[in-house]
Amino acid sequence: MTQDHQADENRAGKPAQQVPWLEWLAAGIGSLLVLGVFTVIGWQALNGSTPPAITVTVDTVAPVEGGYRILFRALNRADEAAAQVEIAGTVSTDGGEEVSRVVLDYVPGHSERHGGLFFTRDPRGGSLAVRATGFVAP
Amino acid sequence: MPNERRNLEPGSGFLLKAKLSWSAVRVGPANEVTVTSERYAIGLARAFGGAILFGLPLLMTMEMWSLGFSMGRGRLLMLxxxxxxxxxxxxxxxxxxxxxxxxxxxxxxxxxxxVGITTSALLLVTLAVITFDMSWGDMVGRVALQSVPASIGAMLGRKQLGDEQDMKAEEERKQEAGYAGELFLMVAGALFLAFNMAPTEEMVLIAFQMTPWHALALGVLSLLLLHAFVYSIGFSGQENRPEGGTFVSTFLHFTLAGYGIALLVSLYVLWSFGRTDGVAVAEIANMLVVLGFPASLGAATARLVV
Structure with a gap:
């Protein structure tokens, strides 16, 4: 420790070494991070302004206690985020139609959110359609 | 060993040349004082502490997460x-x-x-606010917005968490900067407190609930508290009344100016978060008064915190 200090002391005589290396490192890493964040956001600012477009894909259909459960993914292919996205699933069988709905709080741009719907009729026994029915701007 | 102790000794009074002769804080040719890496590391550690401490309330505020990806990119960049x-x-x-x-x-x-970006990123990942199946824009947006309070916290960390303060030097700087410096500190204080409240839905909700009479009362209360905080209570950051200044001139120069700053900063922050888009002027005025309340307290107490 003492030797380190003396080495420091000797070097400190030269004005070029007055700023400690750790300060350069911290400021350097900070500048890089700031530059990176600014670049990503700036790129989005210049390129991203398409309103939400949400597509829903069904992943699995499985029987659960008291009915059937489907798991889906809602993908927002556009730049802007959508809030309160309503997802409606319709099962049509010979016996009639059954509609289940769920609301996703947010689906950010170019992102997906996962969710599920419950039905009493077996979706595999008829036709299943799941789609986003609406959203509000956040 | 005794030499080394002194090296780490705080508050050597770098403006006093007499002290510099024995202090280990060294003076270069351009009268610049050098700081060793160890001392800088201590400062850096305090900065991380400050970033966590001051950033924590907003790290755990839900609206901050969604604003991170939903607020206007241009406005985020400006902020x-x-x-x-x-x-x-x-x-x-x-x-x-x-x-x-x-x-x-x-x-x-x-x-x-x-420090603010690093702290925010680590904590947001730990809190599962950021997961790696998110898009890049989403992740960066969340970290970027969170880094605003965290980096201000990092800057204040030294003062709040450190025991080695050079109050004298700080006071001298504040004196030198004069009225403009005073106004700057008010902007900083107002920004920090307004930023802590503005993301929440409650700001808008309170504005909707209030009648014009409520808003007027809150405005008057803000002004009174602002005046009282800065001039009447005997705390350490107290501003002296200008020599020969009457109550009226003091009120105009500092209190009204401070409240003006609080309202402007509130408007800027609300606009950044898109809270003013498509809203009637009367309703915006209500929001300004609501957010102006914490902002004016922030402006009044900035001298204490900074």
């Missing part, structure tokens, strides 16, 4: 540049390191921003 400028100014008055030139203030500002 970050504004923050960077505030950091340079704050570094001048009180950073995690004593600074002597614009270059060092800028370096400190970037370091503080880096």
């Amino acid at each position: 970050m540049m504004f923050t960077l400028m505030m950091l340079v100014g704050l570094s001048y008055f009180s950073g995690f390191e004593k600074t002597f030139s614009l270059k060092e203030d800028a370096m400190d500002a970037f370091a503080a921003f880096g």
